Amino acid sequence: MRFLATLLILSLTACLEKAPPEKPSLFGSRAPVHPRFKDELKYLATTGILSANDLQGLESSISNSAQAFSVPQPVVWCLLFQESRFDRLKNILETQGARGLGQFTPNALAEINKDTGFFHSKTPQILASLKQAMPITFEYKLAKRSAPNKAKIPDRSYFQERSGVNASTAYLMNRYSQLKRHLDRAGVQYNTDVLWIYAIAAYNKGARTIHMLLRFQLRHGGREWVSRIMTDPELTFRILQDELFLSRSFKYIWQGSKRQKLYARELSLHMKSFQECAIREGGV
Amino acid sequence: MTDTKLIRAIILLVVILFMIAGWHAYRRGLDSSSEVAAKKLSDTKMLSQIEKSDPEQDEVALAETREEREAISKLGELASKGDWNRLQLERQRLAEQLKEAKIQVHPDNQVYFFHETLNKEGLEKVFYESDLKPGLERLGNAFANGEEEEKQDAYDALKSRVQSYELGASGEDQDLSESAQRFLKIYSKFGENGH
Numbered sequence: 275m276r277f278l279a280t281l282l283i284l285s286l287t288a289c290l291e292k293a294p295p296e297k298p299s300l301f302g303s304r305a306p307v308h309p310r311f312k313d314e315l316k317y318l319a320t321t322g323i324l325s326a327n328d329l330q331g332l333e334s335s336i337s338n339s340a341q342a343f344s345v346p347q348p349v350v351w352c353l354l355f356q357e358s359r360f361d362r363l364k365n366i367l368e369t370q371g372a373r374g375l376g377q378f379t380p381n382a383l384a385e386i387n388k389d390t391g392f393f394h395s396k397t398p399q400i401l402a403s404l405k406q407a408m409p410i411t412f413e414y415k416l417a418k419r420s421a422p423n424k425a426k427i428p429d430r431s432y433f434q435e436r437s438g439v440n441a442s443t444a445y446l447m448n449r450y451s452q453l454k455r456h457l458d459r460a461g462v463q464y465n466t467d468v469l470w471i472y473a474i475a476a477y478n479k480g481a482r483t484i485h486m487l488l489r490f491q492l493r494h495g496g497r498e499w500v501s502r503i504m505t506d507p508e509l510t511f512r513i514l515q516d517e518l519f520l521s522r523s524f525k526y527i528w529q530g531s532k533r534q535k536l537y538a539r540e541l542s543l544h545m546k547s548f549q550e551c552a553i554r555e556g557g558v
Numbered sequence: 559m560t561d562t563k564l565i566r567a568i569i570l571l572v573v574i575l576f577m578i579a580g581w582h583a584y585r586r587g588l589d590s591s592s593e594v595a596a597k598k599l600s601d602t603k604m605l606s607q608i609e610k611s612d613p614e615q616d617e618v619a620l621a622e623t624r625e626e627r628e629a630i631s632k633l634g635e636l637a638s639k640g641d642w643n644r645l646q647l648e649r650q651r652l653a654e655q656l657k658e659a660k661i662q663v664h665p666d667n668q669v670y671f672f673h674e675t676l677n678k679e680g681l682e683k684v685f686y687e688s689d690l691k692p693g694l695e696r697l698g699n700a701f702a703n704g705e706e707e708e709k710q711d712a713y714d715a716l717k718s719r720v721q722s723y724e725l726g727a728s729g730e731d732q733d734l735s736e737s738a739q740r741f742l743k744i745y746s747k748f749g750e751n752g753h
Contacts, residue, residue: 357727357728370730371730372727372728376727377727377728378727378728379725379727379728379729379730381718381721381722381725381729381731382722382726382727382728384714384717384718384721385718385719385721385722388711388714388715388718389714389715389718389719392689392692392715392719442727445722445727448722449722449726452689452722455684455688456681456684456685456688457681459684459687459688460679460680460681460684461679462681476726477726477727478726478727478728479725479726479729480722480723480724480725480726480729481685481722481723482685482723482724483726484681485681485682485685488681489680489681489682490608491608494607494608494611495604495608499604502601506601509601512601512605513605516605518609519605519608519609525620526620526665527735529620533733
């Protein structure tokens with residue numbers, strides 16, 4: 275009896291001292307989280323812009339690429355949906371500007387083809403494991419007077435669904451790795467899930483905008499405050515969705531020009547949409 | 559003490575222990591929720607304090623000084639002559655000169671031309687050290703060894719690093735900062751075939 279009582283006391287003590295459970299991932303198990311995105315997909319299907327077959331193929335490419343690069347699936351899904359509404363042929367006939375699924379310019383493609391291993395040493399291997407033909411190009415063939423959706427698109431073309439997804443995921447992974455390396459070397463603490471949010475912002479506007487944003491916060495709030503921002507998703511979204519904050523930070527980049535406010539607005543909307551699409555309920 | 563009495567005592571003890579455990583869990587919940595509330599309040603205070611801060615107090619130079627402009631134009635002239643070593647020595651000398659004169663160098667010029675003037679703990683310094691510096695070293699080596707193809711590849715990689723840093727996936731070259739454009743123009747002289 276005495277033994278039984280001791281056992282009970284010990285197990286209760288253990289219960290009291292038990293460590294808190296591990297925090298679940300910030301992202302939903304599968305994107306999109308908010309139903310409005312599903313409604314939009316239905317709309318795209320009814321208008322013939324994105325058939326059920328196209329969507330299925332695309333989602334399979336996204337899952338494969340996300341898994342190979344170890345990126346949370348909702349991060350890739352929501353980024354690509356936000357960039358082009360999954361229109362892999364968007365602006366295919368343009369010779370300048372952003373095109374296709376991940377809204378790449380020739381500059382972004384140049385990084386994937388010529389410098390991708392610099393940011394994340396395993397990227398070339400991962401692309402090879404996905405059987406990605408390299409270099410990825412903007413190549414397509416269009417017969418006279420035919421619509422862009424009738425274009426013949428080679429496997430290595432960025433306008434090919436799988437190549438577009440792989441190139442965009444690799445570019446995103448590069449931004450994540452670049453920011454990670456910069457923060458590590460600067461001794462700034464961060465949470466890996468939160469870092470994906472900043473990688474999305476850097477994909478959209480370059481790592482320099484994140485540097486300027488953090489520089490501004492560091493100047494006014496100190497190093498501990500910056501670490502606090504980089505570890506707190508709620509605070510991160512508050513800042514990345516606040517046009518005034520963004521505009522103040524972008525002053526050093528696009529001082530006084532229209533772009534300062536325009537880009538602050540763009541990024542703020544982008545981040546609102548990303549939060550709704552990718553973050554699990556109760557995550558923030 | 560009979561067995562029944564002993565069992566009753568144990569049951570009572572267990573009930574008391576569960577009550578203690580429950581009280582602790584309740585307190586812990588209260589503590590963590592009040593901690594979260596306090597953190598939120600302090601975050602909001604900090605954000606509003608930063609929002610109210612005077613933009614003019616931000617110490618970053620928003621305009622390029624005459625000294626910087628002249629220094630960069632001198633570097634451009636040296637690059638046209640195709641002398642890598644002289645260019646690097648002169649760049650270093652000019653950086654020291656700007657530092658000694660306590661001239662507040664524009665942040666973009668600090669990154670691309672005068673990294674010595676950057677805050678040692680800043681992220682821009684890290685960008686220079688980890689991304690630009692290795693790119694410049696690769697270009698310098700290719701130029702010194704006269705490897706035509708490698709020169710072009712090294713320059714392309716350097717250009718791509720500047721573009722992705724400033725533009726992201728969708729930005730256009732016209733959005734590059736003036737400093738980045740001048741930097742690329744200067745170093746293209748060493749990346750072009752046949753120089």
